[in-house]
Amino acid sequence: MSETTTQKGHPKGLWFLFGTEMWERFGYYLMLGIFSLYMIDGWNNGGMGFDAAKKSDIYGTYLGLVYLTPFIGGLLADRVLGYRRSIVMGGLMMACGYFLLSIHDVTTFFTGLAFIILGNGFFKPNISTLVGNLYSGDDLKDKKDSGYNIFYMGINIGAFICNFVAAYMRINFGWGFAFIAAGVGMLIGIAIFLSGTKHIKHVDVIKPVQQGDMPTLKILGLTVLPMFIFGILGYIIPNNILGSDTNDAFIFGCLPVIAFFIYLWFKSSGLEKRAIGALLSVFSCVILFFAIFHQNGDALTVWAEDYTDREMPESVATVATKFDMAQTVVNNDIVALGDAEFAAKLNEMRAATEAMPETTPEEMATKKGAAKEVAKLESSRKYFHNLPADKIPAKGADLKLFSTELYQSINPFWVVLLTPVLVGVWGALRKRKKEPSTPTKIAIGLLITALSALVMVGAVYATNDLSMKASSWWLLASYGVITLGELCLSPMGLSLVSKLSPPRITALMMGGFFLSISVGNKLAGMLSSLWETMEQKENFFFLNFALVLAAACLLFLMLKWLNKVMKENNVY
Template sequence: MKQHPKGLPFLFFTEMWERFGYYLILGIFVLYAIEPEGIGGGLGLPDKVADDIFGTYIALTYLTPFLGGFLADRVLGYVKSIYLGGFLMGIGYIGLGIFKDLPLFYTSLGLIIVGNGFFKPTISTLLGNLYSEPEYKDKKDTGYNIFYMGINIGAFVCNIIAAFMRNKFGWGEAFITAGIGMFLGLIIFSFGLKHVKKASEMKPAEKGDTKISDVLVKVFLPAIIAGAIGWVVPTLVLGKTIFGSTNTDAFIFACIPVIYFYASLYFKANSEEKRPIGALLSIFLVSMFFWAIFKQNGTALTRWANYYTDREISAPLVNPLKSIYMIDGDKDENGKKGKTGLSFVNKEVPIYDNEFRTEKGEDGKTLKTTGKDIYFRNIAPEKKAELEKNPDQKVYLYNTELFQSINPFWVIALTPVVVAFWAFLRKRKKEPTTPTKIMIGLFITALSCLVMVFAVFAGGNGAVKVSPLWLVASYGVITIGELCLSPMGLSIVSKLSPTRITALMMGGFFLANSVGNKLSGILASTWYSYENKEYYFLVNFGLLIFATILGLSMLKRLNAVMKEKGV
């Protein structure tokens, strides 16, 4: 890093710890939400409700950076925004670990959402400003690659720590760890303040800049009003929600004035700006489908890992890291009560239906019975026979959230391969255009859904647990799609946006991410509508193929706009 700005390592580790906390929450959120309250110490929410809350949460974390970025640019400044955002997120993470009362739990989520809005766009802007000096300009892309690696290191490590903390201590301590990580990031940032001081100077307003008042009055205020209408009116007038929940109704209603605003940018644009804006809106549309499938890693794919994947590991392999992998037992070898393995013995457990949902009584509390742990329901017949002969033996598992580390692992492993592949084609003047890369990414992501279709067939539609390699393969394929699409999305916004509305169009990109994230929760909540789970993944495949075909139909025009802009 000697050839890079001195502030880069400090921003690298600040972002690494911030992403550590953010992805730690995503890895265990649904697991914690659906865990029976009396037995497992979770919230005991219905699976569909948990998916809905998760989708809304990740949607809003991608929506607030739009406004947070504007406030950092024009009002607060970058340093204050990072401290404010990091502090709110840290307190929010700790709140999730302390409060089980739902209003306070939701308040903690709100703090994270608002804090992320200030932090996420600001630290990326600071990084870009570090490379504004002439001696660093040609190293900017490399700097962002290094920074992106920090994100994925944080995302990779966090799930291992989360598994250790919840096994050794509990859910609350795992959430609190995320908060500690965030505050550690702020401490590192403080040590590097002198190296980012110049990059954090606020730029004076220029003619043609988008005004905050315009954003508030024309975008956010109408969205808030529409969201409130969506939250209240359908249930009052129709007696039921339109899209399955008040959260979803409110979110979709809130999106209507925002989408109208972006459409108006196109229709009001002059002839020179109309085609680039239209091209970007097209990219936003197709990218929503990608995020709708990609973000199911925290819902549908976590559910698959939890109930349909063989997570057994032999005891000798886990002795050095026993607390990470051993759960739900009675006593360890020293006679101490602890979480040291799953026992194939009679004990009090929740009652689950045939879809692995906990059943509740009329009082709303989880029903209990005496019997085998839910993990054993669909283990291989030969393993079940072995356990029936020796019911007191321990079965050691690795935690479900560890699967969340597969995607960042693949990002770290495959990024050099994908970059080298594009460089190889570039030398031969055959490198695809940015829009073409995005369409390739959509198609490859669709193939990851087919991997899961074959996984369903391999397990007889859930009758028998399948190898974890199916998820490893699916995540590997979708990561290639991610590397083709996600970095290209930000790149194309910077290339095509008219200068006077670049921030607005970047906000549009985040909006597309936000809508896609919400759709991921909606899609995941339909899991129980499919008796044959291969149809669930085939629907996801079909949505991405539709998006690919839609994108290909626009590709000629998109490439023409890129050529006109000389990029």
């Protein structure tokens, strides 16, 4: 047994990559869990004060771009920087971005997003590539799928923990401190990575460019420059084609990058050509998975905020209150006013708060407390809007609620719970030589994901035309179903890229996988924008079901060919 392998048969380096990714995702999903809420919260409450349409537009564009830049980061790591250097650079850029978001200013808001987008490009494809490289030996290659499942569980441990930290920071200190926590998490991840580099450096090898390969600068010139040109053209085209200027700009900007991957396939030959073609086919199908999955930070967050009964059981509320983790809504004379009177009173209180002096620590604390009281009244009114009268507390009383961002922890909770089960199932089937191929697992994942949308159709019907709130169990069930689909698809996608990619362009092809995530994420924002316009909310979820089911059917039709390509390349 080599010194780089643990007793359980997985490389030691996996556990350092596991810890690095766990803390990186802690920061990433902490930010994403509060992103939509922060954008639509009023400026006087510390948020950006954007309307719902602008919020969804920015959300989709950000999620699209954050997974578009891995194409560039993967290419530079493959040929110039190496994987470890790229990961450290990317992590530090993301930390800087989170710290910039903590400043309540429009300019630093967009600058921070730009740092996160660029940083993720250097970080994300290369840490995933290193995981695959650790399993390149013949004695480990049959454990690659399990290795990616374990790595994926690290992602979701961070994603689970972060929302509790986000809720605590937001409730007690404000939005800015929540973003600072994200930056600190990223720095912890970099520290873990550097401490374990001796177990990873042997697989951080820059691949030599082969005869006929396009030079790096030429690739960048033929993709990055046209990407900006096409993006600008998409933005200035009159009469939006896809709903908004940013939608047009993003999709147009992706076209040169998509064309480059098609060129890669066209110029290759033999088994390499078939492998790249198989990967591109799978990438095309999984776009719709991410279009549905990443509505958890937008449409489903709005569902949790506005249409979910978030009242804590008394026993939980007692503990949560002690740790300042409960969101409080109160019923008083102000909340009980009519719409016009309530709005006038709230504006009066906001103006009085803004006029308060803040020259001493005591005055600053008083002003902060007054601002929190205004925010509590606003959230109380919003929460009571579709709460049955018999559930609204008596005047002077309050309710303790689960904070909306905590619902973002349901998905990672299911991942941590179900990953060992699924790894065990695949292992048992492997022993019987009945384990599905990696493409088959991905197709199964798409089918299961379609079913999760039907769960939310049931949730809509349970609200009686949105006149009342739905039980939290609906979201718990929907996230449980989509998580099972996710575990069959997302880590398997990473594994498939590692297995089928030509070794000299593994990180570049990993960037191609993240490009499919990028397009899917942008579609998630575009779909979420329909939430505001569709009166029959069940139709929104029926649409999600139909889209991802179509992708599943397409992939099932390609399975025979995909499995043949896997066998030709001696991978399963």
